Amino acid sequence: MALELRGRHRERETLDRLLGDVRSGRSRVLVLRGEAGVGKTALLDYLTGHAPAGRVIRSAGIEPETELAYSALQQLCAPLLEHLGRLPEPQRDALSTAFGLSTGRPPEGLVIGLAVLGLLAEAAAEQPLICVVDDAQWLDRMSEVILTFVARRLDAESVALIFAVRGQGLDGLPDLAVDGLPDADARALLDSVLPGLVDARVRDRIVAETRGNPLALLELPRDLSPAELAFGLGGQAGGGGRSGTVPGRVEETFQRRIAALPEDSRTLLLVAAVEPVGDIPLLWRAAALLGVGPEAAAPAEAAGLVEFGARIRFRHPLVRSAGHRSAEPAELRAVHHALAEVTDADRDPDRRAWHRAHAAVGPDERVAAELERSAGRALARGGRAAAASFLERAAELTLDPEARAARTIAAARARFVSGGVAAVPELLAAAELGPYDPVRQAEIERLRARVAFAVNSGRAAVTPLLEAAGRLSSLDAAAARATYLSAIGAAVNAGRLGGDDLRRAAEAARTAPPGDEPAGRLLTAFTTWSLDGHTAAVPLFRRAVEQVTAENDLDLHWLAGMAEHEIFDDTSFLTRTERTVAFARREGLLALLPGALTFRATALIYSGRFADASDLLGEAGALAYATGPSPHPATAAILAAHRGRTGPALEAIGSLQTEARAGGVGWLLGVAGYARAVLHNGHGDYPAALAAARQATEHDDLAVLQWALGELVEAAARTHDIDLAKTARDRLASRATASGSGWARGTLALADALVGTDAETSYREAIEQLAGTRLDLQTARARLLYGEWLRRENRRADARLQLRPAHDAFATMGAEGFAERASRELLATGETVRKRITGVREELTAQEGQIVRLAAAGRTNPEIGAVLFLSPRTVEWHLRKIFAKLGVTSRRELAASV
Numbered sequence: 001m002a003l004e005l006r007g008r009h010r011e012r013e014t015l016d017r018l019l020g021d022v023r024s025g026r027s028r029v030l031v032l033r034g035e036a037g038v039g040k041t042a043l044l045d046y047l048t049g050h051a052p053a054g055r056v057i058r059s060a061g062i063e064p065e066t067e068l069a070y071s072a073l074q075q076l077c078a079p080l081l082e083h084l085g086r087l088p089e090p091q092r093d094a095l096s097t098a099f100g101l102s103t104g105r106p107p108e109g110l111v112i113g114l115a116v117l118g119l120l121a122e123a124a125a126e127q128p129l130i131c132v133v134d135d136a137q138w139l140d141r142m143s144e145v146i147l148t149f150v151a152r153r154l155d156a157e158s159v160a161l162i163f164a165v166r167g168q169g170l171d172g173l174p175d176l177a178v179d180g181l182p183d184a185d186a187r188a189l190l191d192s193v194l195p196g197l198v199d200a201r202v203r204d205r206i207v208a209e210t211r212g213n214p215l216a217l218l219e220l221p222r223d224l225s226p227a228e229l230a231f232g233l234g235g236q237a238g239g240g241g242r243s244g245t246v247p248g249r250v251e252e253t254f255q256r257r258i259a260a261l262p263e264d265s266r267t268l269l270l271v272a273a274v275e276p277v278g279d280i281p282l283l284w285r286a287a288a289l290l291g292v293g294p295e296a297a298a299p300a301e302a303a304g305l306v307e308f309g310a311r312i313r314f315r316h317p318l319v320r321s322a323g324h325r326s327a328e329p330a331e332l333r334a335v336h337h338a339l340a341e342v343t344d345a346d347r348d349p350d351r352r353a354w355h356r357a358h359a360a361v362g363p364d365e366r367v368a369a370e371l372e373r374s375a376g377r378a379l380a381r382g383g384r385a386a387a388a389s390f391l392e393r394a395a396e397l398t399l400d401p402e403a404r405a406a407r408t409i410a411a412a413r414a415r416f417v418s419g420g421v422a423a424v425p426e427l428l429a430a431a432e433l434g435p436y437d438p439v440r441q442a443e444i445e446r447l448r449a450r451v452a453f454a455v456n457s458g459r460a461a462v463t464p465l466l467e468a469a470g471r472l473s474s475l476d477a478a479a480a481r482a483t484y485l486s487a488i489g490a491a492v493n494a495g496r497l498g499g500d501d502l503r504r505a506a507e508a509a510r511t512a513p514p515g516d517e518p519a520g521r522l523l524t525a526f527t528t529w530s531l532d533g534h535t536a537a538v539p540l541f542r543r544a545v546e547q548v549t550a551e552n553d554l555d556l557h558w559l560a561g562m563a564e565h566e567i568f569d570d571t572s573f574l575t576r577t578e579r580t581v582a583f584a585r586r587e588g589l590l591a592l593l594p595g596a597l598t599f600r601a602t603a604l605i606y607s608g609r610f611a612d613a614s615d616l617l618g619e620a621g622a623l624a625y626a627t628g629p630s631p632h633p634a635t636a637a638i639l640a641a642h643r644g645r646t647g648p649a650l651e652a653i654g655s656l657q658t659e660a661r662a663g664g665v666g667w668l669l670g671v672a673g674y675a676r677a678v679l680h681n682g683h684g685d686y687p688a689a690l691a692a693a694r695q696a697t698e699h700d701d702l703a704v705l706q707w708a709l710g711e712l713v714e715a716a717a718r719t720h721d722i723d724l725a726k727t728a729r730d731r732l733a734s735r736a737t738a739s740g741s742g743w744a745r746g747t748l749a750l751a752d753a754l755v756g757t758d759a760e761t762s763y764r765e766a767i768e769q770l771a772g773t774r775l776d777l778q779t780a781r782a783r784l785l786y787g788e789w790l791r792r793e794n795r796r797a798d799a800r801l802q803l804r805p806a807h808d809a810f811a812t813m814g815a816e817g818f819a820e821r822a823s824r825e826l827l828a829t830g831e832t833v834r835k836r837i838t839g840v841r842e843e844l845t846a847q848e849g850q851i852v853r854l855a856a857a858g859r860t861n862p863e864i865g866a867v868l869f870l871s872p873r874t875v876e877w878h879l880r881k882i883f884a885k886l887g888v889t890s891r892r893e894l895a896a897s898v
Contacts, residue, residue, distance in 0.1 A: 040178050059072050081101075106379060183207055250318055270331060282343065395407040487508070524540055637649070644682045722756070753789070
């Protein structure tokens with residue numbers, strides 16, 4: 001141990017600090033990142049050897065296990081399952097199902113993540129818990145997703161979660177680069193294993209060639225004589241393959257050592273390398289089938305390659321890899337066959353099926369059927385990526401063309417829902433090689449359309465979607481309508497960058513027979529909107545969105561929400577976003593939740609709840625790593641613009657424009673122009689607002705144009721370009737009149753007031769109508785504009801009656817630009833303006849602010865934890881800090897401080 005930790009003072013200090021934090025009640029996460037053999041495992045051994053009194057549990061990714069769902073996670077959690085009964089029932093059931101301990105509905109990743117978080121917290125309730133995950137580059141996909149989620153949410157549970165990984169992976173977590181040893185320590189380590197005196201220059205050359213990699217220093221010179229070492233390691237360089245890398249050269253050394261073993265020992269080592277969990281009884285039973293006895297272990301142990309004790313322990317994971325690479329294909333198949341024969345078909349059917357699949361030489365229907373059943377079990381446990389792997393191999397082993405095509409499509413479907421979109425087109429192409437079947441072809445086209453939209457929801461998706469919809473027209477009318485709707489959605493996203501894509505998509509969609517299902521009704525509404533205009537589409541939109549809920553169609557809720565914006569239906573939009581987030585949380589839909597949170601944040605901005613909106617955006621960002629690409633940053637830019645902090649707002653808007661052009665999503669350019677107009681109007685920089693609003697209104701962007709037209713009317717009126725203001729007002733009027741909602745009437749009345757149409761009556765009408773909505777931000781802006789008009793009319797007392805509540809509302813929301821504008825107007829009326837606290841006390845962090853708001857609303861600690869994905873212990877710890885910061889002692893006092 002001491003030799004292996006030469007020169008690791010910096011790393012040991014980091015680990016010592018981590019352990020100190022855990023002893024004091026905090027949780028810590030760290031990723032040790034470095035190449036194979038550099039000493040990551042030795043550092044993990046140091047950590048566990050110096051851990052405080054408490055529990056230490058270890059897990060590791062294993063290369064043969066990367067396709068088995070939850071294999072590493074189950075290994076980590078197995079010693080903690082005594083605490084399973086303390087978890088809330090939905091979490092307990094989800095984890096039990098995922099681990100195959102019970103049957104139930106397929107669990108979603110978010111619920112499993114919360115369950116693992118709770119399990120760790122419960123295990124650490126009485127004593128610190130140290131969790132170590134080695135070789136994380138070989139984690140199965142679901143274990144990686146869940147452990148990354150948990151790592152991001154740990155805070156005050158006295159849990160340490162430490163990973164060791166080669167190369168990339170686990171991005172965004174705190175990490176520590178583990179490099180080779182400093183030269184002096186590397187020379188000392190090398191001297192400890194050299195067979196005799198070696199010239200100092202040769203020694204220095206070896207240190208340089210190995211880059212201080214401890215395993216290379218220990219292993220590469222091992223089998224060389226002093227005469228051979230006289231030339232450094234040059235004779236071991238080999239040619240091609242992995243030998244150009246230090247780990248590759250070490251692995252080749254292990255391969256040579258394996259090749260020197262007796263045949264029985266090589267076979268036994270191969271069985272140990274293929275058997276992933278180190279099950280000694282299983283190993284000996286498989287070896288016996290291959291004619292190998294226990295005496296074969298001695299030469300492998302003497303060579304320093306492996307230890308056979310209570311479990312199998314390789315000298316290093318590279319020995320396992322070397323064992324694989326040293327074997328001929330026939331030898332590997334024989335070992336897999338033996339392992340399949342001795343694996344219990346009732347207790348471990350999936351691992352048995354996987355071994356049988358690797359043992360198969362050619363098509364084998366019995367093995368393929370076993371794999372298909374394994375895929376079904378994986379799906380029942382929520383392991384979609386594992387199911388896809390089982391199905392892909394099942395298809396490869398299937399001789400019947402129809403069954404092969406069916407299994408390939410099933411694999412493509414599982415791969416798509418697991419997030420492996422890039423692999424789907426090749427699988428669909430393979431499925432099309434089977435005999436033609438209209439039902440199967442329709443499924444292929446549906447999946448192809450979904451992939452096109454998932455890969456790029458902007459202009460690049462329009463043509464592939466239209467082509468897929470055309471092919472579906474004669475196969476599945478409902479699927480054709482859904483695909484045409486996706487094409488229109490992509491064209492809407494493409495916006496001004498899409499040329500005539502929207503018209504082309506709508507004209508093609510209009511040839512499809514109408515349907516009464518939600519997608520069919522939305523399609524009719526959108527084709528009408530695209531080809532016949534806003535007014536004709538309003539009643540169709542209104543009827544269509546009533547049918548679409550998160551519960552019945554997750555793919556349509558975003559289009560329905562944009563349609564509600566388009567027809568000024570604030571009530572439906574706010575309700576939809578609230579219910580969608582609640583549904584995603586309740587069902588644990590990790591893939592849906594980031595988008596739903598972002599959508600909800602947009603609604604909260606216009607409700608004046610900036611802090612809550614910011615919290616949701618932060619939560620969405622924290623979830624993004626586990627779920628794929630983050631939702632586009634439109635909402636973040638809109639929020640930054642309304643907050644009025646110029647630097648951050650312009651940075652967010654610039655990022656939005658960059659993403660828009662890179663992805664061909666011109667709709668985002670409309671959002672960027674609108675956000676820039678809001679920012680400048682808020683600060684009273686009306687010429688800049690005018691330029692931005694004109695750019696934003698150059699294209700009829702869905703759900704954005706009416707907002708941008710409102711900014712244009714205000715900016716044009718304030719720069720005395722009344723003709724332009726009236727033109728913008730008229731464009732707004734044609735849309736608002738068709739809707740007739742309070743939001744629409746209030747928006748139009750405000751535009752009328754700005755262009756001078758019976759200003760006072762119009763201002764009062766605007767405030768009255770907007771006050772009846774849940775759009776508190778717009779109501780405050782109407783009051784500000786009315787107060788400014790009254791002040792210019794020399795009616796100072798009346799002006800103060802409007803400006804004071806507007807200023808207070810903006811200050812509470814955190815709309816700094818508009819608050820300062822209102823403050824200037826109030827000062828001009830002769831009133832003194834005091835600086836107000838924005839929302840929750842500024843000394844609280846964003847997360848603490850969210851906890852305060854939830855606690856003040858009467859939520860319990862477990863309920864707050866479920867909403868924020870924190871353990872109840874962490875919530876309790878935060879509340880103690882919050883109470884101290886705010887000087888309160890109870891939740892009742894806390895509610896009064898918000």
